[in-house]
Amino acid sequence: RFGSSPIDSALLSKFETTLGQPPHFLLRRGIVFSHRDMDQILALHSQGKPFFLYTGRGPSSEAMHMGHVIPFLFTKWLQEAFNVPLVIQMTDDEKFLWKDISLETARSYTTENAKDIIALGFDPERTFIFSDLDYIGSSPEFYRNMCRVQKAVTFNQAKGIFGFTESDCIGKISFPAIQAAPSFSSSFPHIFNSRSDIPCLIPCAIDQDPYFRMTRDVAPRIGCPKPALLHSTFFPALQGCQTKMSASDPNSSVFLTDTPKAVKDKINKYAFSGGGATVEEHKKNGGNCDIDVSYQYLRFFLDDDQRLEKIL
Structure with a gap:
């Protein structure tokens, strides 16, 4: 949609040829399902030319949940597979603007969420995690690029892309x-x-694409390469695959700070089951793994394809 391309078998083959290893299981299973210019990134890597990774986190609670972890685990694999630098933007300014919280609370969420991200094991020599509230004021170059983008996008364009209203x-x-x-x-x-010609690859959830469609439109006009993107689906809430996990609803989410007992209790109490309506129906037809939340979680976390197939 909007000009992105599906990740097909041909692109998966290019991943394997370029990296000398199978693509990540999230790619193979269609959880990372869409891209913009990933073929160009693979070509750059084959030619020995540099690029970098960029992803981010909007810290809206003290602890991240499992849905937040998926893009970071995938990004970690990309960093290791391509051996490239990574920048991680903590948009505490965004949460201050959108949520009824103080600047101090937004900054504290960044600190706590950064601990969760660091614990995933990114290469400390190639990873830069920064808070918008702290970094922008100390980086003239970052602010200049912000100004270039601001000048290149009209209010009407921003309103059309993001749905802003007069009350915002x-x-x-x-x-x-x-x-x-x-x-x-x-x-x-x-x-x-200070190089301005190094391309960027952004792994992100599909709901972030509007920001980067705008960025890709602006980039050539300010003399920069268009960022490439890899889009992932949402991690389902406990209540079912039609809703995404939300930090604001503790009963829909499994947090990284939950104890093993709390995780088990949440799964048993809240996780939507793909089982039959009755015991007899379930024995006759089996479960529906397409809607069974516990099975879907295995699709996101179990890297062994054979074990997953056996469960199915």
Whole structure:
């Protein structure tokens, strides 16, 4: 949709040929399902040319849940497979603008969420995690790129893309430029020696695509490469595959700070089952794994294809 391309068998084969290893199971299973210009990133890597990874987190609670972890686990695999730098933007400014929280609370959420991200094991020599509230004020180059994006996008365009209304605060209207700026290597002169020509690959959930469609439209006009993207589906809430896990609803989410007992209790109490309506029906027809939340969680976390197939 909107010009993205499905991740097909041909692209999966290119992954394997380029990296000398099978594609990540999230790619093989269609959980990471869509892309923009991933073929160009693979070509760059084959030619020995540099690129970097960019992903982010909007810290809206003290602890991340399992749905937040999926993009980071996939990004970690990308970093290891391609051996490239990674920047992680913590959009505490966004949460301050959108949520009824103080700046101090937003910053504290960033600190706690950053601990969760660090615990996943990213390469500390190649990973830069930054808070918008802290970094932008100390980086003239980042702010200049924000200004370039702001000047290149009209209010009507922003309203059409993001659905802004007259009652929205002006901070919301300018925020997309902040999320766009890390797509450009010149925003991080301490990492890329002030180069502006290094392309970027952004693994993200599909709901973030509007930000980066805008960024891709602006990039050539400000003399920067268009960022490439890999899109993933949402991690389902406990209540079923039609809803995504939300940090604001503790009964829909499994948090990284939950104890093993709490996780088990949530799964047993709240997880939507694909079982039959009656015992007899279930014995006759079996369960429906397409809607069974516990099975879907295995699709996201169990990397052994044979074990997953056996369960199915």
